[in-house]
Amino acid sequence: MKELLYSHILTVRKQAPLVQNITNYVVMNNTANALLAVGASPIMAHAHPEMAAMQKICNALVINIGTLDEYWVESMLIAATEANHNNKPWILDPVGAGATPYRDEVLSRLIELKPAAIRGNASEIQALAKLNKTQTKGVDSTSASTEAVHAGQILNKTYGAIIVISGETDIIIDGDQQVKIHNGNALMTKITGMGCSATAILAAFIGVIPNETEAAVAATALMSVSGELAAKSSNGPGSLQVNILDKLHSIKEQEFEETLKFSI
Numbered sequence: 001m002k003e004l005l006y007s008h009i010l011t012v013r014k015q016a017p018l019v020q021n022i023t024n025y026v027v028m029n030n031t032a033n034a035l036l037a038v039g040a041s042p043i044m045a046h047a048h049p050e051m052a053a054m055q056k057i058c059n060a061l062v063i064n065i066g067t068l069d070e071y072w073v074e075s076m077l078i079a080a081t082e083a084n085h086n087n088k089p090w091i092l093d094p095v096g097a098g099a100t101p102y103r104d105e106v107l108s109r110l111i112e113l114k115p116a117a118i119r120g121n122a123s124e125i126q127a128l129a130k131l132n133k134t135q136t137k138g139v140d141s142t143s144a145s146t147e148a149v150h151a152g153q154i155l156n157k158t159y160g161a162i163i164v165i166s167g168e169t170d171i172i173i174d175g176d177q178q179v180k181i182h183n184g185n186a187l188m189t190k191i192t193g194m195g196c197s198a199t200a201i202l203a204a205f206i207g208v209i210p211n212e213t214e215a216a217v218a219a220t221a222l223m224s225v226s227g228e229l230a231a232k233s234s235n236g237p238g239s240l241q242v243n244i245l246d247k248l249h250s251i252k253e254q255e256f257e258e259t260l261k262f263s264i
């Protein structure tokens with residue numbers, strides 16, 4: 001699989017998938033910029049009357065529950081249902097799962113609508129599987145991704161979604177397949193919405209690459225390898241945020257291959 005990943009990056013650049021995002025107020029701008037940087041086309045939309053028409057033209061949908069609101073919850077339920085009717089993949093980012101009962105209630109309704117993939121940090125994946133032994137601290141993780149593997153396996157088995165657990169090691173779980181990406185940089189956790197960007201990129205890849213497992217691995221690798229390379233020329237979170245966009249946009253095959261640390 002490893003040798004195919006860069007070709008998937010090129011496919012996304014060539015096919016420029018249109019990705020609808022119902023996402024949070026905090027990250028709208030950086031998520032749209034991350035999608036543009038990888039060659040995809042973002043559209044942020046949540047008005048009920050346009051959800052059906054939007055899903056007819058999009059390649060994929062992101063539902064990110066970061067800044068929940070009752071009107072938006074209905075938008076999310078309508079959009080996910082429309083995505084399913086149109087055979088379009090939708091991807092769930094369970095931001096802050098376990099933090100409040102309202103988030104969990106919304107998540108339990110959304111997850112029944114069968115996302116193609118779920119990406120969250122370890123605390124969120126654990127909360128989602130109702131295995132949370134620790135506490136989700138707001139939107140940040142209090143566990144290592146390796147501690148959430150069992151939770152990820154349960155979610156994959158129960159709902160059929162590919163599970164991506166982000167952290168120091170990113171873990172992609174799909175059936176018997178488990179891939180680990182040992183890239184990134186701890187400074188990425190000091191920029192808001194790096195995980196949200198990872199989810200949006202995941203949607204872009206799953207939207208145009210038929211093998212969804214490979215799409216998930218390629219998207220995750222692109223984000224983490226870009227973050228690792230960008231950190232080398234950054235002085236802190238401010239410059240890293242800008243440098244990641246540049247790297248997502250222009251990463252070359254040789255630097256991608258040489259930096260990627262991948263295990264099965």
Ligand SMILES: Nc1ncnc2c1ncn2[C@@H]1O[C@H](COP(=O)(O)OP(=O)(O)OP(=O)(O)O)[C@@H](O)[C@H]1O
Binds near residue numbers: 139141170189198
């Ligand atoms: N300790 C770490 N070392 C290296 N890379 C990391 C580390 N923690 C996270 N990353 C990378 O940062 C990116 C975002 O992952 P993270 O787990 O922080 O998402 P998140 O908690 O959902 O973030 P947010 O909610 O702010 O969007 C991923 O590409 C991941 O590989």
Ligand SMILES: Cc1ncsc1CCO
Binds near residue numbers: 065
């Ligand atoms: C800080 C924050 N609060 C709600 S969403 C969000 C962005 C990171 O997920």
Ligand SMILES: [Mg+2]
Binds near residue numbers: 096120121195196
């Ligand atoms: Mg997150």
